[in-house]
Amino acid sequence: MNVPAASGDGGATTLVAGSSLWADAWRRLRRNRLAVASAVTILALACACLAGPWLIAATWGHDEQSQDLASGPRPPSWEHPFGTDFYGRDLLVRVLAGGRVSLTVGLLAALVAATIGTLYGAVASYAGGLIDAVMMRAVDVLYALPYMFLVIILVTILGKSLLLVFLALGAVGWLLTARVVRGQVLSLKEREFILAARSLGTPAHDIVLRHLIPNVIGPVIVTFTLSVPSMILQEAFLSFLGLGIQAPRPSLGALISDGAGQMLVFWWTLVFPGGLMAVLLFALNFLGDGLRDALDPRLER
Amino acid sequence: MSDDAPPLLEVRDLVVRFDVVTPGGPWGRRRTLTAVDGVHVSVRRGETLGLVGESGCGKSTTGRAVLQLEKPSAGEVIFDGRPIHEWWVQRWGGWRWDHRLRDLRRRMQMIFQDPSASLDPRMTVEAILAEPLRNFALASGSERRGRVQRLLEIVGLDPRFIRRYPHQFSGGQRQRIGIARALALEPDLIVADEPTSGLDVSIQAQIVNLLGRLQQELGLTMMFIAHDLATVRHVSDRIAVMHLGRIVELAAADRIVTAPLHPYTQALVAAVPVPDPIRERARPRLVLAGEPPSPLDPPAGCPFHTRCPVREERCRRESPPLRTVAAGHEVACHLVD
Numbered sequence: 001m002n003v004p005a006a007s008g009d010g011g012a013t014t015l016v017a018g019s020s021l022w023a024d025a026w027r028r029l030r031r032n033r034l035a036v037a038s039a040v041t042i043l044a045l046a047c048a049c050l051a052g053p054w055l056i057a058a059t060w061g062h063d064e065q066s067q068d069l070a071s072g073p074r075p076p077s078w079e080h081p082f083g084t085d086f087y088g089r090d091l092l093v094r095v096l097a098g099g100r101v102s103l104t105v106g107l108l109a110a111l112v113a114a115t116i117g118t119l120y121g122a123v124a125s126y127a128g129g130l131i132d133a134v135m136m137r138a139v140d141v142l143y144a145l146p147y148m149f150l151v152i153i154l155v156t157i158l159g160k161s162l163l164l165v166f167l168a169l170g171a172v173g174w175l176l177t178a179r180v181v182r183g184q185v186l187s188l189k190e191r192e193f194i195l196a197a198r199s200l201g202t203p204a205h206d207i208v209l210r211h212l213i214p215n216v217i218g219p220v221i222v223t224f225t226l227s228v229p230s231m232i233l234q235e236a237f238l239s240f241l242g243l244g245i246q247a248p249r250p251s252l253g254a255l256i257s258d259g260a261g262q263m264l265v266f267w268w269t270l271v272f273p274g275g276l277m278a279v280l281l282f283a284l285n286f287l288g289d290g291l292r293d294a295l296d297p298r299l300e301r
Numbered sequence: 302m303s304d305d306a307p308p309l310l311e312v313r314d315l316v317v318r319f320d321v322v323t324p325g326g327p328w329g330r331r332r333t334l335t336a337v338d339g340v341h342v343s344v345r346r347g348e349t350l351g352l353v354g355e356s357g358c359g360k361s362t363t364g365r366a367v368l369q370l371e372k373p374s375a376g377e378v379i380f381d382g383r384p385i386h387e388w389w390v391q392r393w394g395g396w397r398w399d400h401r402l403r404d405l406r407r408r409m410q411m412i413f414q415d416p417s418a419s420l421d422p423r424m425t426v427e428a429i430l431a432e433p434l435r436n437f438a439l440a441s442g443s444e445r446r447g448r449v450q451r452l453l454e455i456v457g458l459d460p461r462f463i464r465r466y467p468h469q470f471s472g473g474q475r476q477r478i479g480i481a482r483a484l485a486l487e488p489d490l491i492v493a494d495e496p497t498s499g500l501d502v503s504i505q506a507q508i509v510n511l512l513g514r515l516q517q518e519l520g521l522t523m524m525f526i527a528h529d530l531a532t533v534r535h536v537s538d539r540i541a542v543m544h545l546g547r548i549v550e551l552a553a554a555d556r557i558v559t560a561p562l563h564p565y566t567q568a569l570v571a572a573v574p575v576p577d578p579i580r581e582r583a584r585p586r587l588v589l590a591g592e593p594p595s596p597l598d599p600p601a602g603c604p605f606h607t608r609c610p611v612r613e614e615r616c617r618r619e620s621p622p623l624r625t626v627a628a629g630h631e632v633a634c635h636l637v638d
Contacts, residue, residue, distance in 0.1 A: 129395040192418040199370055200433040200482070201406030210432075214423040 025218075028294040035290020038283040045280060046103055052096035062090050073266045095273050098250035099280070105166045105251075106232035112170025113231075114224040117177025122212050124178070125185035126204065136182065143175050148237070155243050165244050169234050177223050184216040218295035225288035229281040236277065252277045307382060308343035309522050310367065310490055315340040315376035317359070317366045321597065334597050336362040338546035339376070341623065344490070349516055349523040351537030351554065353530055353569065355593055359546040360526045361414070364492040367524065368409055372396050380409065380490070407437055410483040412493040416475035420467040426453070426478055427463035433485040452481040456511060473504035480511065484519070492524045497532055509535055531573045534558050539629075542566045545596060545604040548623055552630040562632045564609050565589075603635065611636055 029035055056062070074084045084090055124135035142150075154168040188194065189212065197207050236253025238244035245251035252273050259270030317337040323330045336359040344350045352360045365371040367378055369385055378386040388399040413419035420429055430449040434440045440448045450460035456477040467475055476496060483491055493512060497505040513536045516523055527533045533540055533554070540557040542550040542565065550563040561567045571587035589608045594600050600607050606616040616635055623633040 127393070130393045192413055192415065193421045195370060196411070196413055196419040196482075197421070197432065199368060199406065199411045200486070201403050201436045202432060203403070203436070206436070211421055211423075215421070 025294045029290055032290040032293065034286050035294070038286040038290065041279065041283040042287065045099065045276070045283075049096050049099040049103060053093050053100070056090070056093050056096075062093065073262075073269065075266075076268055091268065091272055094250040094255060095252075095276055098252045098255050098273060099276050101162065101245055101249070101251040102232045102235060102253070102277070103280070105162065105169070105235045106228045109166040109169035109173060109231040109235070110224050110228045112167065113173035113227060114177050114220055115174075116170070117174035117179075117223075118181050118213060118216070118220050120174065121178035121181030122185050122208050122216065125182040126189055126208050126212060128189075132182075136179075139175050139178055142172070147172055148234070151234070151238065152241075152243060155238065160243060162245060165235060165238060166231075169231050173227060173231060173234075176227070177220065180219055180223050181216050184219055185212050188212055188215055218292075221295060222288055222292040225284060225291055229284045232277070232280065232284075306346065309346045309381055310344040310524075311377070311379040312340055312342050312363075312367060313377040313379070315363065315366055315378065316374045317362050317371055318374040332597055335546055335599070336596060337366060337373075338599075340543070340546070340548055342541055342548060342551065344522055344524060346489075346522055347520055348538045349521075349525055349536050351533035351540040352524060352526045352543060353528065353533050353540060354543035355528060357593065357596065358543045359596070360528075360543050361494050363543070364411070364494045364524060364526050368411055368492055369398070369402050369405075370411070380405070406433075407486045408488050409490040409492070410486060410488040412476075412479055412483045412491060412496045414495040415499050416472065416479040417467065417499075419479060420475060420482075422467055425464050425466055429467070429478060430463075430482055430485055433482065437486065439486070448485075452485055453478075455484065455515070456481045471504075472500050473507060476500060476504075476508055477511070480508075480515070484515070487519075488521075490522045490524070492526070494526045495528065496525075498528060505532065512536055529573070530558065530569050542569065545594060545599060547604065547633065548631075549605065549633045550631065551623070556630060562626065562630070562637045563605075563634050564611055564636075565605050603633075 120135065120139075124132045127135075150172050151168045154171070155164060158164050158168070194207060194211060197211055202210075232252070235244055235251065236256060239251045239253030240257040245254055255273035256270065256277065259266075259273060263270040315337055316335065316339055319334045319336060321332050321334045323332065338359070340359075340363050342350065352363065354360045362371060366373045369378070369388070372389055373386045376386070377384055385402065385405060388402045388405075389396050390399050391397075424432075427446065427449050430452050431445050434445055434448060446463070449463055453460045453462065458474060458477050458481070462470075467478065470478065476499075480496070496512065497508050500508060509532055512523070512525070515521060516536065523536070525533055525536055530540070534557070537554045539552065540554050541548045542557065542563065544565050550557065550561065550566045557566060558570060558573075561570050568587045568589050571585070575581045575584060587610070589610075591608050594604060594607055602618050603609070603612070603616040603621055606612045609616065613635065619635070621633045621635045623631050625631050626637055
């Protein structure tokens with residue numbers, strides 16, 4: 001046997017960098033133009049929603065709540081590019097501030113859902129047997145309840161606040177992730193490297209955290225990206241019903257709700273918030289599709 | 302071949318059964334597959350025992366049941382004087398490991414057949430090799446990298462590669478990582494489950510030589526599982542030949558190869574090609590006719606009688622027990638005196 005001698009210069013050797021599966025996925029994602037364009041769009045819109053209201057307040061001196069009853073509602077103009085609403089509030093600021101609320105709620109709720117769902121699904125599936133059966137039947141029961149009904153009850157009992165809206169959405173939204181993760185882990189735990197980990201004496205919680213979850217993170221990221229738009233829609237629906245974000249604070253759902261009531265007269269009050277919502281949803285869905293393709297190496301030729 | 306010291310590993314009448322449900326939902330039949338059917342063998346300290354047999358004969362299952370990665374259905378596995386097959390506990394609707402089995406992992410390790418399946422694709426080599434060290438708190442953070450690099454050197458890999466991922470290595474290099482991982486805990490017993498069968502022939506020799514060298518240098522006790530005699534004979538002191546879940550012949554490696562007694566072993570020996578074209582052509586052929594019988598539906602009598610070239614009437618009725626025919630030579634065949 002020719003055993004290469006120990007690296008000559010001891011500890012000072014340079015380590016050969018590896019290309020991880022993440023790097024490969026990143027490379028594949030970059031080749032997908034639609035996904036990259038979507039990612040750029042989302043980033044740009046997020047920056048606009050974050051910085052926009054503040055910039056406008058600094059430049060023109062009006063924020064999303066400052067009313068000017070004499071100057072509303074007006075169609076788009078140089079002073080108010082998106083027009084003004086019934087109370088003379090600048091619609092551009094309100095749409096951007098509403099987008100900020102929607103994005104925050106969507107991302108946080110999806111994050112809560114993904115975290116709970118991943119841990120729950122992985123634990124249930126790896127434990128197997130009775131634990132799995134009990135845990136997944138609980139998911140089935142929750143799944144059978146009308147989803148929105150549950151959120152409405154939660155919001156009514158716990159009161160109306162931004163924090164509660166996304167907690168309620170996330171607490172109900174994890175069911176799908178849990179099922180996806182459980183299915184993945186079910187096939188994963190039969191793979192030989194899990195048996196190898198057991199034979200190395202790796203404790204169960206380390207197998208779940210260090211082997212199973214890193215290997216299901218691909219599908220989880222995809223579910224996450226695709227659930228952000230659905231969370232935004234749910235929030236919009238709650239706000240539309242008057243249970244979400246409370247006036248005078250804007251959210252995309254509340255703005256669309258207001259605009260829908262007067263779209264035949266003041267069309268701009270519906271078109272601009274609706275347009276931002278549509279662009280966000282499209283971009284998030286395309287990015288989700290792109291990520292799914294990039295993270296699934298089997299699709300690569 | 303007599304040795305007064307107690308063997309490191311004793312396997313007594315080991316049986317492993319699986320429930321197999323044939324497709325068809327509620328109408329599917331539930332059948333029992335007996336993968337290992339009364340294996341009786343012991344491995345002495347420092348010895349390498351070869352386990353050969355064709356695919357599906359239960360040799361891998363035997364290896365896994367010995368390491369308690371599969372729960373034995375019956376029989377005993379005595380490791381270093383302790384009955385480790387009793388260390389399972391039934392909890393939450395399934396059989397789970399006792400903590401003593403977990404602690405025992407330090408002393409018995411496995412080398413898997415397919416390194417691309419047995420190495421976590423999301424882990425770097427460093428993480429893979431540090432895992433066993435972390436499990437038993439064998440080296441602290443700063444020490445760990447040194448230990449990992451040392452392991453890579455032992456198996457002949459460049460220690461600078463610790464940041465790489467398994468898919469960036471060739472098959473042979475990956476198997477070296479698998480071997481390094483098995484060595485990380487400095488175990489007393491290593492079960493090597495067909496460590497070469499997924500590799501190119503030229504690489505197979507390298508891996509076999511590596512294992513042979515490590516076995517000598519580190520004083521390992523090994524159970525070497527393979528489906529061809531040619532690989533096993535080089536590393537083994539003794540060889541056990543398995544057929545349909547049972548051991549049919551057990552003897553010193555050179556006796557199995559030069560003087561096989563069981564007709565199945567004779568067929569296996571005849572299947573090893575001789576690297577000399579003239580002798581190879583002149584060599585008598587012994588080709589088994591037919592498929593190996595299914596372990597779901599084993600034949601009555603001697604499990605080998607359906608394919609045996611020298612079967613007699615009583616082979617259809619009685620199953621021959623494994624008995625000693627010479628010093629250190631055991632055979633299960635009616636026709637051997």
